[in-house]
Amino acid sequence: MEAHLTHLIEPSQIESELEKIWDSLQGTNKMRACLFNLIIYSKKSQRIGYLSEITQKIIEKFPCRIIFITHDETCSSHDLKTSVSVLTADEGEYEIVCDLIEIEVCSKDHPRVPFVILPHILPDLPIYLVYADDPSEKNPVAENLKNLASRIIFDSEGACSLPLFAKAVLGYHERCHGTIADLNWARTEGWRSLFASVFKGESCLEEIKHAKTIEMHYNSRETNYVCHTSIQSIYLTTWLAVQLGWTLKKIEKPLIFHYESTFGPVEVSLHGDYKEEISPGRLLSIEIYTDQETHYSFTRRGKCLHHVMIQKSSPKVCFLPTNYVLDKDVSGQSLVKEICHTGTSTHYTKVLALLSSINLGDLLS
Secondary structure, three states: OOEEEEEEEOHHHHHHHHHHHHHHOOOOOEEEOOOOEEEEEEEOOOHHHHHHHHHHHHHHHOOOEEEEEEEEOOOOOOOEEEEEEEEEOOOOOOEEEEEEEEEEEEHHHHHHHHHHHHHHOOOOOOEEEEEOOOOOOOOHHHHHHHHHOOEEEEOHHHOOOHHHHHHHHHHHHHHOOOEEEEHHHHHOHHHHHHHHHHOOOHHHHHHHHOEEEEEEEEEOOOOOOOOOOOHHHHHHHHHHHHHHOOEEEEEEOOOEEEEEEOOEEEEEEEEEEOOOOOOOOOEEEEEEEEOOOOEEEEEEOOOOOOEEEEEEEOOOOEOOOEEEEOOOOOOOHHHHHHHHOOOOOHHHHHHHHHHHOOOOOOOOO
């Protein structure tokens, strides 16, 4: 996968320069394709490289026109740089190739962005917006981009405060027509499916309702593009509480959630462990202890980390271990999932509603 002929141009030359590139590729085995418009909006930071990487992963699955907008808020001059290129998605007899329009803008020309990109959104195709900044911060340009989108994929990693992030995303969902998604929510899908399969029967569901203590361990390894490694585990514990009808009573730091269930108090503690072999923030293990002395253990296997060993025991019986296979952790996979999905998850909005009610700092420090 590679980019062809990237160079700076004037915004008015975007379409003509793209046509020149395509003319130069005539007679080759490259096929132009586009299923939707993908707008990526982010402040200039170390995460730009990561966003570029996952963008290339997207076109392997879904050919699209990519409009990549980078806002450099440290620059106060009138400066708007535009470049165009094409990205090759497949190698083989016929290569699928997609348009890439890149815009880097300073603060004074920031308001021009919606007007610059509007002529280059392909009509009659969906518009997906990956919003990689904090939606709780006031940003009129971002609001205009959101109004264009039929689906917004938020990135909670960019949040400074998770409760404020939740309020902002819910606010958008209530007042706008587009559907919403979240990259970190997508990354918990495997564990949510695991729990749904283990506790699907009436008797098993009754057992999890009797939970007294839950310990979750997540990968605390930070990188240049991920520093809020607790978000996925916070999402998962909040999802459990919402689905089981628990009431949040208080939160202690470091990250101990106290709930009240029909059967009494429930304590959920989140612990960060360093794991080099797994992506930052991923769940490593979950231990559940019930007031009936039943113990559930969900632990990644050392030699095959996308396999989870499930063990259940009680004072009377110890069940044979079973194995559950999570999707392999591939860069960009969460974005692919959220593009595949349709609508807005009611499970996700209920999680946001509970998180938005929390009044305890930012939850991420």
